[in-house]
Amino acid sequence: MSETFTKGMARNIYFGGGVFFFLVFLALTYHTETTFAARTNEAEMTEAVTRGKLVWEQNNCIGCHTLLGEGAYFAPELGNVFHRRGGEEAFKPFLHAWMKAQPLGVPGRRSMPQFNLSEQEVDDLAAFLSWTAKIDTNDWPPNKEG
Amino acid sequence: MNVLNPHLKFQSQSVAKPYFVFALMLFVGQIIFGLIMGLQYVVGDFLFPLIPFNVARMVHTNLLIVWLLFGFMGAAYYLIPEEADRELHSPKLALILFWVFAAAGVLTILGYLLVPYAGLAAMTGNELLPTMGREFLEQPTITKVGIVVVALGFLYNIGMTMLKGRKTAISMVMMTGLIGLAVFFLFSFYNPENLARDKYYWWWVVHLWVEGVWELIMGSMLAFVLIKITGVDREVIEKWLYVIIAMALITGIIGTGHHFFWIGAPGVWLWLGSIFSALEPLPFFAMVLFAFNMVNRRRRQHPNRAAALWAMGTTVTAFLGAGVWGFLHTLAPVNYYTHGSQLTAAHGHLAFYGAYAMIVMTMISYAMPRLRALGEAPDARAQTIEVWGFWLMTISMLLITLFLTAAGVVQVWLQRIPEDGAALSFMLTMDQLRVFFWLRLFAGVGFAIGLVCYLVSFMQRGRVPAAVEAPAAVA
Numbered sequence: 001m002s003e004t005f006t007k008g009m010a011r012n013i014y015f016g017g018g019v020f021f022f023l024v025f026l027a028l029t030y031h032t033e034t035t036f037a038a039r040t041n042e043a044e045m046t047e048a049v050t051r052g053k054l055v056w057e058q059n060n061c062i063g064c065h066t067l068l069g070e071g072a073y074f075a076p077e078l079g080n081v082f083h084r085r086g087g088e089e090a091f092k093p094f095l096h097a098w099m100k101a102q103p104l105g106v107p108g109r110r111s112m113p114q115f116n117l118s119e120q121e122v123d124d125l126a127a128f129l130s131w132t133a134k135i136d137t138n139d140w141p142p143n144k145e146g
Numbered sequence: 147m148n149v150l151n152p153h154l155k156f157q158s159q160s161v162a163k164p165y166f167v168f169a170l171m172l173f174v175g176q177i178i179f180g181l182i183m184g185l186q187y188v189v190g191d192f193l194f195p196l197i198p199f200n201v202a203r204m205v206h207t208n209l210l211i212v213w214l215l216f217g218f219m220g221a222a223y224y225l226i227p228e229e230a231d232r233e234l235h236s237p238k239l240a241l242i243l244f245w246v247f248a249a250a251g252v253l254t255i256l257g258y259l260l261v262p263y264a265g266l267a268a269m270t271g272n273e274l275l276p277t278m279g280r281e282f283l284e285q286p287t288i289t290k291v292g293i294v295v296v297a298l299g300f301l302y303n304i305g306m307t308m309l310k311g312r313k314t315a316i317s318m319v320m321m322t323g324l325i326g327l328a329v330f331f332l333f334s335f336y337n338p339e340n341l342a343r344d345k346y347y348w349w350w351v352v353h354l355w356v357e358g359v360w361e362l363i364m365g366s367m368l369a370f371v372l373i374k375i376t377g378v379d380r381e382v383i384e385k386w387l388y389v390i391i392a393m394a395l396i397t398g399i400i401g402t403g404h405h406f407f408w409i410g411a412p413g414v415w416l417w418l419g420s421i422f423s424a425l426e427p428l429p430f431f432a433m434v435l436f437a438f439n440m441v442n443r444r445r446r447q448h449p450n451r452a453a454a455l456w457a458m459g460t461t462v463t464a465f466l467g468a469g470v471w472g473f474l475h476t477l478a479p480v481n482y483y484t485h486g487s488q489l490t491a492a493h494g495h496l497a498f499y500g501a502y503a504m505i506v507m508t509m510i511s512y513a514m515p516r517l518r519a520l521g522e523a524p525d526a527r528a529q530t531i532e533v534w535g536f537w538l539m540t541i542s543m544l545l546i547t548l549f550l551t552a553a554g555v556v557q558v559w560l561q562r563i564p565e566d567g568a569a570l571s572f573m574l575t576m577d578q579l580r581v582f583f584w585l586r587l588f589a590g591v592g593f594a595i596g597l598v599c600y601l602v603s604f605m606q607r608g609r610v611p612a613a614v615e616a617p618a619a620v621a
């Protein structure tokens with residue numbers, strides 16, 4: 001690099017640029033915050049949804065599955081499993097049956113553990129996943145296979 | 147330390163050694179669990195229900211993060227006294243924190259392996275302040291608190307050293323990066339009930355680490371090693387460092403938006419995230435130019451050729467993993483199809499290995515011979531074995547990345563692009579990808595062999611013949 005471009009100039013760009021873009025980031029965060037209520041239907045975020053999120057976390061479901069495309073890539077996407085598995089009428093019974101059936105025990109097949117969840121916990125999980133499926137994700141995933 | 151080590155400028159730098167040794171031990175653990183998962187990808191019920199996939203994954207990724215943190219801390223304990231031109235403020239505190247962090251780390255990993263995760267959550271009172279069960283942040287809340295305590299003690303120690311001594315650009319940048327690391331980790335305690343908001347701030351830890359403050363840490367470690375092994379003028383090196391980290395922050399902060407496309411955040415991120423993150427390869431490219439330029443302009447032939455190879459290798463591999471593989475899927479219209487696929491895993495592996503695993507090994511390669519009182523460099527035979535380790539690990543990781551990329555492209559093709567009805571389900575798609583996963587596993591075995599080579603190189607003892615030892619003018 002040439003002599004006219006000094007270390008001090010480089011340092012100023014680093015400080016100035018870093019601070020400036022962090023402030024812009026904070027402003028954008030503020031904007032983002034103002035949209036969450038509508039985009040996530042916060043009004044429908046019931047106590048059951050909140051409890052369901054905790055069940056999701058305390059069993060480390062994210063260690064195998066993705067949720068809205070983030071997590072592990074070993075098992076199917078669950079952000080839209082509500083739509084894939086029956087929707088409003090059928091999803092909750094499906095989830096109860098599914099959780100009871102684990103592990104499926106097919107030799108060589110990827111296996112999901114038995115978590116021994118209570119009826120209430122599975123109900124909460126169903127509420128959480130139903131609510132999640134209705135978040136406005138800019139139309140992701142491209143199809144129902146997730 | 148009892149015996150004076152003539153190869154250290156300051157005796158207190160020797161506290162770096164246990165940090166480096168323990169980092170490499172955890173690295174071995176990380177790879178063992180990587181191989182277990184690699185096998186579970188093709189033999190689905192391998193070790194089930196003893197070690198379910200999610201447990202192996204937590205162990206693999208948490209060991210990765212923790213060994214990198216040990217590496218960064220070791221690097222700081224070595225580098226800060228030398229830059230500040232004085233002994234470390236408190237070597238004793240550094241050793242105490244070493245044992246605290248090591249014990250907390252081992253206990254947490256044992257907790258993952260021996261207790262069902264829900265049990266661990268109950269035992270550690272997760273309901274009081276729920277922070278567990280989010281990717282990479284799976285640690286019990288109490289472990290997270292422990293990490294913060296260790297980080298505070300560590301920052302105090304190197305901060306005092308720096309304040310009382312010479313303040314160079316390298317040490318200032320390293321310090322800023324480490325403070326940033328601690329500050330952004332605090333967001334791991336913020337777990338809003340709204341999933342979209344939770345995900346939004348989760349990235350303040352993950353993205354603002356690897357594409358923000360960690361680049362400052364990497365840049366300063368690279369600059370330090372380059373000054374030492376090339377003898378190029380500090381002014382030149384530090385100017386490059388500022389340019390690189392300026393580019394990193396200017397592109398990387400708003401670049402966080404490439405994770406906000408599909409998690410419930412508003413549409414403006416589709417544009418901002420795409421544009422800014424598309425520029426994120428620039429600082430990584432600048433690091434390649436930096437390393438090769440400095441080595442070409444070197445004023446001395448440093449006897450530690452292995453360290454020079456690591457220094458150049460980390461920049462190239464980081465550019466490939468973060469720059470090229472990152473760019474590949476960072477534009478929103480592409481990411482729409484690739485999000486959360488095997489392509490993500492491909493990029494995550496090469497980027498983490500190239501940038502952060504390799505910069506830590508660069509530092510270890512440079513510092514370890516001195517810490518072990520062997521001299522400026524290990525003997526030629528040890529270096530040859532180390533260089534073998536370098537190539538075996540690096541080529542294997544490139545192969546892992548290529549196989550996962552192939553898997554990801556086919557996955558997108560079968561599962562994502564077709565319309566409802568025509569698209570293959572996730573599980574059926576995985577069946578189609580088996581051949582790539584087998585190949586990835588073989589490449590993983592190659593990586594493990596490379597790691598063994600690398601570790602064996604440390605067992606080679608001996609000195610560089612006096613004739614080869616370069617003048618101490620720069621050292």
Ligand code: HEM
Pocket residue numbers: 071072073074177180181183184187203206207210490491494495498499503586587589590591593594
């Ligand atoms: C023997 C070599 C390795 C094998 C077989 C291996 C295998 C795996 C597997 C199967 C996963 C889980 C993917 C999923 O969620 O479905 C994973 C995740 C991960 N591994 Fe490795 N790994 C290896 C080495 C490494 C190394 C050397 C690094 C970094 C230095 C690394 C960093 C990561 C990261 C960051 C993730 C999380 C990726 C993401 O979330 O996208 N791995 N690894």
Ligand code: HEM
Pocket residue numbers: 069070071281356357404405423424426427464467468469471472473474475476477481484485486487490493494495497498501502
């Ligand atoms: C050394 C620096 C980097 C590291 C260690 C790194 C690591 C990772 C990891 C581990 C993930 C997966 C996170 C998860 O589990 O959800 C990820 C995702 C991603 N990275 Fe990076 N990355 C780096 C730099 C970059 C750069 C420079 C770009 C862009 C040019 C980039 C673009 C992306 C994108 C778009 C995703 C999201 C993928 C998806 O939608 O599934 N990364 N990165």
Ligand SMILES: [Fe+2]
Pocket residue numbers: 353357401402404405
């Ligand atoms: Fe990112």
